[in-house]
Amino acid sequence: xxxxxxxxxxxxxxxxxxxxxxxxxxxxxxxxxxxxxxxxxxxxxxxxxxxxxxxxxxxxxxxxxxxxxxxxxxxxxxxxxxxxxxxxxxxxxxxxxxxxxxxxxxxxxxxxxxxxxxxxxxxxxxxxxxxxxxxxxxxxxxxxxxxxxxxxxxxxxxxxxxxxxxxxxxxxxxxxxxxxxxxxxxxxxxxxxxxxxxxxxxxxxxxxxxxxxxxxxxxxxxxxxxxxxxxxxxxxxxxxxxxxxxxxxxxxxxxxxxxxxxxxxxxxxxxxxxxxxxxxxxxxxxxxxxxxxxxxxxxxxxxxxxxxxxxxxxxxxxxxxxxxxxxxxxxxxxxxxxxxxxxxxxxxxxxxxxxxxxxxxxxx
Amino acid sequence: xxxxxxxxxxxxxxxxxxxxxxxxxxxxxxxxxxxxxxxxxxxxxxxxxxxxxxxxxxxxxxxxxxxxxxxxxxxxxxxxxxxxxxxxxxxxxxxxxxxxxxxxxxxxxxxxxxxxxxxxxxxxxxxxxxxxxxxxxxxxxxxxxxxxxxxxxxxxxxxxxxxxxxxxxxxxxxxxxxxxxxxxxxxxxxxxxxxxxxxxxxxxxxxxxxxxxxxxxxxxxxxxxxxxxxxxxxxxxxxxxxxxxxxxxxxxxxxxxxxxxxxxxxxxxxxxxxxxxxxxxxxxxxxxxxxxxxxxxxxxxxxxx
Numbered sequence: 177x178x179x180x181x182x183x184x185x186x187x188x189x190x191x192x193x194x195x196x197x198x199x200x201x202x203x204x205x206x207x208x209x210x211x212x213x214x215x216x217x218x219x220x221x222x223x224x225x226x227x228x229x230x231x232x233x234x235x236x237x238x239x240x241x242x243x244x245x246x247x248x249x250x251x252x253x254x255x256x257x258x259x260x261x262x263x264x265x266x267x268x269x270x271x272x273x274x275x276x277x278x279x280x281x282x283x284x285x286x287x288x289x290x291x292x293x294x295x296x297x298x299x300x301x302x303x304x305x306x307x308x309x310x311x312x313x314x315x316x317x318x319x320x321x322x323x324x325x326x327x328x329x330x331x332x333x334x335x336x337x338x339x340x341x342x343x344x345x346x347x348x349x350x351x352x353x354x355x356x357x358x359x360x361x362x363x364x365x366x367x368x369x370x371x372x373x374x375x376x377x378x379x380x381x382x383x384x385x386x387x388x389x390x391x392x393x394x395x396x397x398x399x400x401x402x403x404x405x406x407x408x409x410x411x412x413x414x415x416x417x418x419x420x421x422x423x424x425x426x427x428x429x430x431x432x433x434x435x436x437x438x439x440x441x442x443x444x445x446x447x448x449x450x451x452x453x454x455x456x457x458x459x460x461x462x463x464x465x466x467x468x469x470x471x472x473x474x475x476x477x478x479x480x481x482x483x484x485x486x487x488x489x490x491x492x493x494x495x496x497x498x499x500x501x502x503x504x505x506x507x508x509x510x511x512x513x514x515x516x517x518x519x520x521x522x523x524x525x526x527x528x529x530x531x532x533x534x535x536x537x538x539x540x
Numbered sequence: 541x542x543x544x545x546x547x548x549x550x551x552x553x554x555x556x557x558x559x560x561x562x563x564x565x566x567x568x569x570x571x572x573x574x575x576x577x578x579x580x581x582x583x584x585x586x587x588x589x590x591x592x593x594x595x596x597x598x599x600x601x602x603x604x605x606x607x608x609x610x611x612x613x614x615x616x617x618x619x620x621x622x623x624x625x626x627x628x629x630x631x632x633x634x635x636x637x638x639x640x641x642x643x644x645x646x647x648x649x650x651x652x653x654x655x656x657x658x659x660x661x662x663x664x665x666x667x668x669x670x671x672x673x674x675x676x677x678x679x680x681x682x683x684x685x686x687x688x689x690x691x692x693x694x695x696x697x698x699x700x701x702x703x704x705x706x707x708x709x710x711x712x713x714x715x716x717x718x719x720x721x722x723x724x725x726x727x728x729x730x731x732x733x734x735x736x737x738x739x740x741x742x743x744x745x746x747x748x749x750x751x752x753x754x755x756x757x758x759x760x761x762x763x764x765x766x767x768x769x770x771x772x773x774x775x776x777x778x779x780x781x782x783x784x785x786x787x788x789x790x791x792x793x794x795x796x797x798x799x800x801x802x803x804x805x806x807x808x809x810x811x812x813x814x815x816x817x818x819x820x821x822x823x824x825x826x827x828x829x830x831x832x833x834x835x836x837x838x839x840x841x842x843x844x845x
Binding site for chain 2: 268275295
């Protein structure tokens, strides 16, 4: 901790690798006992050039954190640094960040071209530069043909591109994206996910992306910060978030998983039935993803006995709902052979095993 | 679209026109009828007792700019008329400007209240309309006059030693007109601002615009229709104002409205009055044309960047 903090401080003087840094940020709305803590002591570092995602259910504080970075809200306490510089008290127009709004917030009285050139014009850049950058942005988001259209004449996906180009045109240090894909239909959303990732790579700009969609977060991000009730639960790579969640909230929010009551025991975790399974971590809950649960014959050695409660056919796989001896329930996802027959039926007695290294003990 | 659908669409459009025809005819007659009478009268000769003699004459129109010398019958430019025209245009422009300067913050304030409170604020704005215009104008006079509220307070406080003459000048007319026409500016501005997407303010700030730049490059161009509507609603009746200049301006500080009234009353010169009315109409039309054209040209946010 101390070493980390010293390293951070030195970083300011050396080559600073932090695009955004929030230190003990608290944001309360309202006064007195009715005050709501939207952000409760959040500290976070976002590295330069990374695609960082703030993920969480609605009302978890992710948008509030984004708005604090943008400068639309002021923190109740704590500091916010951009590129090593304290910007806590700076208004939005003095911060080197730009935002892609959930509603896009395109200027209806300006054409596509004028929307994209807006920031540079406000900065008083020479006309030639404004025109050149606008043209570059138009081709970056592939909207050259629509440059002189009114924004109201564009489709949702096109408006989204204008919003992106407009925010990227002034070459911000950090681009903030507030659930930008939520208004698009599924197909367009998938396209834009790829597009966003491409833009981030091409421009090298740090992206801070807010979403409640875990799949979006997993596929696009370099790192994810999972938030719940105003607190950061875990900050890690998508792989780590998925395979090694730190608590029940993170495990539950990202993907599907099973929870079994357990206590830590030598060699792993002791389940309610007394069976001991290999597991890493510490805590009172054992978590195991459905695809890491295997259903085998009842007599196989080293398995936990259970019964099949229900079988749900999903085409690519089968969800097997199981009940263990102690009454705990869990779901296994079985890949199906070509014929589609799992060879199981309800009330079968089976043996259950977990893929080695897949089960984890976590905090409640 | 098939041929049958096309002809059906045409038939329903035709029926629509036929059904609204009586109302349209009535409206056309009501709007153009009186205007036509005024137009015809302006080309007649004035009668002895304030009527018209049915002989063609341009005297009414000539009388707008020139007056005839009573001794040698020569025409010379009527300075007094010029003063009245200029005062009318000047005071109307100033009234429009003042009502905008006061009305914009007011409308913004109301539009940014919670939706449940807006109706109450709008209601408060319309309260002055409940009282007769004459009464309200006299009330303003009561405030401004030498023994009025402002002078009394200022004298009592010792700020001035003797009352200031505030009534019966252009300033008093301006105060009165701004007061009377303010709601006409606030209401269209409010409806435009209410439709304004406040999230665009954040977008503006986010894209490095200062507060003034957001006002100039985001808010004003978008609420422009409200500004245009409000300005027209204030400017047009201001130009023809009668009651306010009559009461607050005294006899000397006439505006076109008073001048026209004079011709139909004591002046007994109906053709001149009619010609003046037509002139007022022309001034308003030309002013609006210029205004709308200027707004459309200047309003594209500073050309293509």
